[in-house]
Amino acid sequence: MEAAEIVVIGAGIAGLAAGRKLAEAGCRVILVEARERVGGRLLTVRPPGSALPVELGAEFVHGRPPELLALLEEAGLSIFEREGELLCHDGTQFTDGGMDESFEVLDALPEEGDRSFDAFLQEAKLPEAIAERTQQYVEGFNAADAGRIGTASLRRQQEAEEEIEGDRGFRVREGYDRLAEFVAERFEAAGGELRLSSPVEEIIWQQGEVHVRLRGGEELWAAKVVLTLPLGVLQAGAVRIVPEVKTEAISAMAMGAAARLTLVFSERFWEPEMSFLITEEKPLRVWWSASPDDAPCLTGWVGGPRTLEAPADDMALVLAALESLGRVFGRDDLEGLLVSAHRHDWLADAWSRGAYSYAPAGALGASAVMAEPVEDTLYFAGEHTDTTGHWGTVHGALRSGLRAAAQVLGSCAQGDSPSASASVGRD
Incomplete structure (x- = not known):
């Protein structure tokens, strides 16, 4: 011993x-x-075809947390700020998505009491479209079940993010x-x-x-x-x-559930200014690019109960993702543009x-x-x-x-x- x-x-x-x-x-x-x-x-891979590393676990530096920024500086690592437009696709066309209304709902969370977010939405009697969009956002961002996550913790999270400029996001260029x-x-x-x-x-x-x-x-x-x-x-x-x-x-x-997939293409087929894309497509409803970096990569994400929509088989997920992106962007050649696909199933990972x-x-x-x-x-x-x-x-x-x-x-x-x-x- x-x-x-x-x-x-x-x-x-x-x-x-x-x-x-x-x-x-x-x-x-x-x-x-x-x-x-x-x-x-933290799990990083460096696939051919992308000068920017691909993150299969934690990816973003959320806001400007002093301890993390100091450690990154000590390590000699560089970060760049995420920029670009948030786009939404309603199944037929791109729209502004009305996400500002969802963020306003979160800003209005009750200061006292604690109930599930779903219960809060039912009491708030919001327009159905806003309620559904906000529920999807909460589940996706927190990898949570809206029927379980509490309004008190969401309120605390909102306050914590304001303390560190949490509306800003960064990436570690070296991985x-x-x-x-x-x-x-x-x-x-x-x-x-x-x-x-x-x-x-x-x-x-x-x-x-x-x-x-x-x-x-x-x-x-x-x-x-x-x-x-x-x-x-x-x-x-x-x-x-x-x-x-x-x-x-x-x-x-x-413990929240999420599925994510990063696709590396031979070229970008989306507008360079696109940062995040929210769609009605299944199984991956949210996509983001590396903007402003020009790496030809898109990462798809779904969190919370909708994670069950994602096939467990990697190839099945890749094909479903390519089909959904093809519908959104009006392309039928995405499989030919695909260089590589990268996924790690954290739910099935015995150590997480x-x-x-x-x-x-x-x-x-x-x-x-x-x-x-x-x-x-x-x-x-x-x-x-x-x-x-x-x-x-x-x-x-x-x-x-x-x-x-x-x-x-x-x-x-x-x-x-x-x-x-x-x-x-x-x-």
Whole structure:
């Protein structure tokens, strides 16, 4: 059995951030990751035919979150702001889509109480077209079920986005994976030990002592553990925690579903100014380009319950997407223009089990509950534990990792030294 002061579970951006901060503070940290790579739900590919990397996981820098921008600058990575027009297609022609009316609905969410967004729409008695369009937007943007996501969390999210200019969007030109790789390098440079392809099966703990059993039977011992497992993994019980903790809060949150597909073409057949396209087509109702970058790529998206419209088979999804785009743009040659197609099924991914989290009605405080340490021994991080209203974002995950590391270090400063405890296990 190998001992460390702290074991961090999960090398997504939350785990990497926590591990780096702890290692740079002088702690002996082992960071274990089930996948053979770092980054978690950051997944970047670089296909021929596109100078711009294709993101299969998190893609955008939402607004100007200071922690994330500072980290990107430290890593020497560049971002460019997304620009262009939002277009809508009603099945026969392009329209302005009336999305401004939907955004006005969201701005008018009640300040008190908490109900499902569907219940709010029914009470608001909006025109059917506006209600349907707004419901689709909420489900798509949040990868959520409008019958579950709460108005209180949506209101908090709106306020949080206003704090960081959330109406602006950016992309990492070199690829989001480079950020994860940079943090991993800094973690190891500070003396941290990174173990890839090391799935955790069981965590057995008592105050001040944790045994982490890996697949294959190897065990790690630590005084403290930081768990950054995605919400979907926690809810599935894929990692056994003995005794169980935070079960009510974990169950209260929801893991959203989404399907996305990026198509790389030999040329652009859409107007260069097009940024986002909202259609009535199935299965992928929202598309976006790389505008203002001229990469010949379109990414299709559907979130929430409508994710079930997307075929599980990759080729079937590609063909359906090409047919729907052909109808929208009046083209019958798109299959011939296609260079490559790229998809990752996060719902079927055993190490994520979903896209990202959201707070159903009544669950606004669940993230704060998960963010509280358990007997100065277990600490939770990940976008689902963000308490600032930025669920489902890279900066929300980053903030949570930094918060968990600060909690660990604060506990040590108060005299609960992991070094003293861990030295017993090394003998």
